[in-house]
Every structure is written in C-alpha cells, then in structure tokens.
Amino acid sequence: MNKQFIFDEPIFVTKAKLPEFEQYSERIKSIWKNNWLTNNGPLLNELKGKLTNYLNVSEIELFSNGHQALEIAIKALDLKGEIITTPFTFVSTVHAIKNCGIEPVFCDIDPVTLNINPDEIVKLITPKTSAILPVHVFGVPCDHNQISEIAKKHNLKLIYDAAHAFGVEVDGKGIGTFGDVSMFSLHATKVYNTIEGGALTFNDRQFGGKVFKQKNFGLSSATSVDFVGTNAKLNEFQAAMGLCNLESINEDIANREAIYHAYCSKLKDVNINFIEFDKNVKANYSYFPILLPNKEIRDLIFENLQKYNIFTRKYFYPVCNDFECYKETPYLTPIARDIGNRVLCLPMYSELSIDAVNQISNALIYELSQTNVLV
Numbered sequence: 001m002n003k004q005f006i007f008d009e010p011i012f013v014t015k016a017k018l019p020e021f022e023q024y025s026e027r028i029k030s031i032w033k034n035n036w037l038t039n040n041g042p043l044l045n046e047l048k049g050k051l052t053n054y055l056n057v058s059e060i061e062l063f064s065n066g067h068q069a070l071e072i073a074i075k076a077l078d079l080k081g082e083i084i085t086t087p088f089t090f091v092s093t094v095h096a097i098k099n100c101g102i103e104p105v106f107c108d109i110d111p112v113t114l115n116i117n118p119d120e121i122v123k124l125i126t127p128k129t130s131a132i133l134p135v136h137v138f139g140v141p142c143d144h145n146q147i148s149e150i151a152k153k154h155n156l157k158l159i160y161d162a163a164h165a166f167g168v169e170v171d172g173k174g175i176g177t178f179g180d181v182s183m184f185s186l187h188a189t190k191v192y193n194t195i196e197g198g199a200l201t202f203n204d205r206q207f208g209g210k211v212f213k214q215k216n217f218g219l220s221s222a223t224s225v226d227f228v229g230t231n232a233k234l235n236e237f238q239a240a241m242g243l244c245n246l247e248s249i250n251e252d253i254a255n256r257e258a259i260y261h262a263y264c265s266k267l268k269d270v271n272i273n274f275i276e277f278d279k280n281v282k283a284n285y286s287y288f289p290i291l292l293p294n295k296e297i298r299d300l301i302f303e304n305l306q307k308y309n310i311f312t313r314k315y316f317y318p319v320c321n322d323f324e325c326y327k328e329t330p331y332l333t334p335i336a337r338d339i340g341n342r343v344l345c346l347p348m349y350s351e352l353s354i355d356a357v358n359q360i361s362n363a364l365i366y367e368l369s370q371t372n373v374l375v
C-alpha cells in the first residue's frame with residue numbers, strides 16, 4: 001500500500017445530488033400555499049412538461065419509483081408467458097417481470113457494450129415469448145436498430161430499462177423514444193433524482209392513459225374502477241426535488257464528462273478495459289466501470305482500495321441468474337457471468353473533484369502493479 005494516496009474522508013462510489021437547501025425550501029412553499037401534497041399536483045405537472053423537453057420524448061408519466069414504473073409498463077402492455085432479458089442488470093429488472101407472473105428468460109451479453117446481445121435474443125424466442133426487455137447498462141445505448149427489427153419480425157413488445165440512461169441521446173433522438181416504452185429511474189443514486197422516483201416514456205398517448213390509471217388504483221373516476229391497479233404516485237415533495245435538480249443537470253453531466261475523461265487519460269496505459277461511447281451518442285457518464293483481468297484480481301483491488309478510504313462497487317455481481325431465486329439449468333450466459341466476475345465501478349458523481357479522480361487512479365495503478373498486472 002502507498003500511503004500518499006490515502007483519502008482523509010471516505011470516497012463512496014456515488015453521492016446523491018442535492019440542490020441548495022434554500023433553493024428547495026423556496027420550491028416547496030407552494031405546497032403549503034395550495035395544500036396539495038400528492039395526486040397529480042401542480043409541481044408534478046410542471047416537472048412532466050420540463051422532463052418531456054429535457055428527455056426529448058413525446059409522452060411521459062411519473063411514478064413513485066423506477067421499479068413500480070417498470071411493473072406498470074409490463075402490466076399495461078398485457079404481456080404473458082416469457083420475456084427475454086439480460087442477467088447483467090440490477091435485480092429490479094428481473095423482479096418486475098417475475099412479479100407480473102411472467103418467466104424471465106436470460107440472454108447473454110456483448111462483452112464490449114455489456115448490453116444484451118441481439119444475435120443471442122433470436123435463439124431464445126419461443127411461442128411463449130411476449131416481449132424483449134433490454135437494459136441500457138451504464139447508460140450505453142443498446143443496439144436498438146437490430147433489436148427492434150427482431151421485435152417487429154416476431155411480433156414482440158419492446159420495453160427498455162433505461163434506469164441508467166437519463167438524458168442519453170442517439171443521433172439526436174431521446175433514448176426514451178425507443179421501443180414501446182422506456183423506464184427511467186429517478187432514484188437518489190442515479191444521475192438525476194427526485195429522491196425516489198421513476199418515469200415511463202412512450203409515443204402512444206392512449207398508453208399514457210392506461211399507465212396513469214395503473215398508478216392510481218385503476219380508478220377512472222371517483223366511483224368507477226377499470227381494472228386491478230396499484231398505488232405508485234410521485235408526490236409533490238419529490239416533484240419539487242426533481243425541479244431543483246433539473247436546473248443543474250447540464251452542469252452535473254458536464255462534470256461527470258470531465259471525470260470520465262480524467263479517468264480515461266490516467267488509466268489508458270493500464271491493462272484494464274473501460275466503456276467507450278460511439279460518436280453519435282450523447283452520453284450521461286452515469287458510472288465508471290472497469291474490467292479487470294480476472295475475479296481474483298478484481299476482489300483484491302476492491303478490498304485493497306478500501307485501505308485508501310476508496311469504496312468501489314462490484315456492480316453487477318453476482319449476475320441475476322446466480323441469485324438463488326433465479327438460478328437456472330442449463331446456464332446459458334457465460335459471458336455475463338465472466339463480466340460480473342471482473343467488473344468494478346469506480347467512484348463517479350458530479351461533485352467528485354479531478355484531483356480525487358487522479359488520486360483514486362494512482363491508488364488503483366499502484367495496487368495493480370503489486371498484483372503483476374501490466375502497468
């Protein structure tokens with residue numbers, strides 16, 4: 001260990017974005033004035049308008065969290081049977097499928113983009129398949145052209161888990177315009193937060209009516225219920241947080257971009273892989289995952305960085321089909337498992353200083369040199 005790279009205070013893998021206290025208190029004054037705390041309030045509607053613009057989408061609905069939003073999307077599309085998804089994701093994706101009474105079918109990933117591999121999707125389609133649910137992992141866009149062609153050809157619905165992809169654009173198009181519906185998580189740990197929160201974006205206005213009712217008990221009026229719904233409403237305090245955080249989002253992502261480039265230039269000569277973005281992608285730099293040569297070295301680096309007060313995260317490890325509740329035989333996703341064994345997310349958040357990034361990188365390079373990985 002090299003003592004000069006120790007931090008005085010712990011550096012965590014992420015840090016929730018909070019606006020200035022005064023800015024938030026100013027925003028919530030109207031809640032007292034209107035005495036309107038939740039249920040389709042004015043702040044919620046102001047936020048919906050602003051997010052529609054920012055995300056460059058045609059329709060949006062907001063929810064109490066991303067997970068509920070995803071379950072509601074699946075229910076509103078009337079899916080059944082099997083849904084093809086990736087095991088290299090946060091377990092929420094798979095739970096949403098299972099909680100709707102549908103079997104998740106795990107598809108292997110591409111070792112470079114870490115996203116679902118379209119060539120593998122085709123092999124898993126059966127008469128029971130009703131949809132494909134890819135994830136834009138770490139904000140890297142999936143191969144939408146190829147995936148949507150497969151979905152069309154086999155008459156499958158296409159739902160994107162865009163939890164990591166807030167603000168991402170491909171060829172100038174909002175990533176939330178892809179497929180039948182996309183889910184964004186607005187959780188405290190994400191690039192942009194409403195404390196807890198989730199969004200669905202889609203192009204079909206009628207679908208919006210359905211998901212709106214789903215989040216409000218299936219009510220169509222005070223005295224009539226159309227179907228069995230749930231409660232997944234975003235309240236006015238969450239909306240106020242969202243309005244405040246939206247004011248700084250461009251600056252936040254610009255800071256993340258600078259951090260991304262600082263890591264890349266420090267680590268470019270080290271024998272580890274990190275994600276890169278195509279030229280046509282406007283990225284959000286939501287995470288900084290690296291791939292180490294093997295699990296042993298990944299686990300060692302994870303442990304040893306803690307001695308420097310640097311807390312990284314093995315994300316996503318284990319992959320979902322290694323969890324007890326989703327174990328399957330035969331095991332068909334060796335690439336996902338291998339990536340899960342080698343991945344490590346380094347600290348990444350808008351307030352992280354470039355000096356800190358350099359120090360984290362120096363500690364990492366030093367520790368790697370002690371393991372005989374080429375530096």
Ligand SMILES: *Cc1c(COP(=O)(O)O)cnc(C)c1O
Binds near residue numbers: 066
């Ligand atoms: C965060 C996350 C979710 C769940 O979102 P919540 O807002 O926390 O409910 C779903 N999928 C992925 C990939 C996530 O990272």
